[in-house]
Amino acid sequence: MGVTHVVACAALACAFAGRPVAAAPNLLVIIADDLGGYSDLSAFGSEIRTPHLDALARSGLVFNSFYVAPTCSPTRAMLFTGADAHLAGLGTMDELRYASPVPPGTPGYEGYLNFDVVTIADVLRGAGYRTYLSGKWHLGYSDANNPATRGFERSFALLDGAASHVDQAGIKSDVPTARYCEDGRAVDLPAEFRYSSDFYADKLLSYLSQHDAARAPFFAVLAFTAPHWPLQAPQDEIDAYRGVYDAGWEAVRARRVENMKRLGLIDGDSIDDGHEAGWRRWADLDPATQEREARLMEIYAAMVTRLDRNVGRVLEHLRATGLDRSTYVMFLSDNGPEGNDPRAVRGIGGWVDSARFDSRDENLGKLDSFVWLGPEWAHVSATPYRLLKGFPSEGGMRVPLLVRRPVTGTDGSGTVAQVFNVTDLTATLAALGGVEHWPAERDGRAIAALAGTPIEPILGKPARADADKVVARELFGRRSLRRGDWKILWIEPPKGAGRWQLYNLALDPAEANDLAAAEPQRVAELAALWERYVAKNNIRAGGAGGYGN
16 A cells, blocks of 8 residues: 655556556545534534534544644645645745745745646546546636646636635625636636535536446545635525524533533543633623624524535435445545634725625625624634634644545444544545556656555555654644644744644643643654754745734
């Protein structure tokens, strides 16, 4: 087992190593956008109704130490290429390049998926797979850099990082109309578009309905934009949560902690309320503000339930067509929960506050509203971890990974505690697809190596204990590195100390007890590993010009 890094064959079809194409498994990856941690799914203690994802968790593998990037496009870059985001062009986000001290054009910081990497879609397509994508791309906007040019045979993609869920409104003054493309050609949304999650599932189902399973396997990506802001959902879904959040964020988080303890997911001993300086207390809000804040969370919950409903539609198609017997289904979120004010990004503030939108209390969640959660509700989604999207804390980048292996009658369920990186999932997709050689060169240009290693339990093998496995992150100048149970974390004040802090995640998953002063030698050892990560992955001086609520 394992994927070697050697020069690729001229024709990637040799990657199947003689296995008949039709015998290869189908691969389906479902990505939620800004979904919180495990506690946003009812199977893991939430009040949000997610029956289809709950069933996926019960029938499959649940990875509870799985790491992505602190924001969306760096995660997508790593998932699609198997390389660190700094090698793939997403050392910073396109929307925040203006705030980065790294000079424009610096390799690895282009803000789009560069050509020093090859995508898993490209590799699998060369190996005989049909490749499909429906939903968010956020890795480039040009004719030369969209799903159709990066390996996807059929695609309907939102090129931007977010958009209205109910029409084609964009999220910034310089992009007032969201950019979509179908099979590489710019398109407008069709008249039948009503809601993003419904439409993206419809598109993928149309591709799968036309797929000839007898001739080739498929690799498909369903990339929802829910529950990313703007918070919008069908009215009946919102109304179903009326009153659920009236007690406020502290009460809901405490209830989730108790549910997680009852389910045996956490022991709760090290889980405090995790309140950060600058965040509000529910009791300090006036009644009108409490009512508005509760309504925002009702909309968010409705978005998650609608996403779950559409996951169920896709899973039902697999069952009805018998494809569930040959399909690996993988579900993850692209980062921790979003609690930051989007107006911190240049071009969004004036747009959101313009006459284009009506975000009065009575219009929340509707066609022309533009609202978002604050950090307090996002902190509920991150339960039991600390901080949010944009931070390399556990709450910012430790997300659920649910995997259901093909339905064959064999047991493929359970919880996996070993630490895994998002690039390991790329390596797993390659291994499942029979790929033995990851390309090292394409058109005379060197290609970044596949950084991860296949995840053994997904392949039906026991997970190997790896106390030396390292997962490191850098974004916006914020930094983290985990090896075994130990993690160093650097975040600027006021959320951090502006120095390395040290945590034992086995005892302190909420990162509440900094042990740096008591363990200076351990900090030094992990910091040395950090420097090796920096040198290997072309990491330049950052700068905390990103989200930071």
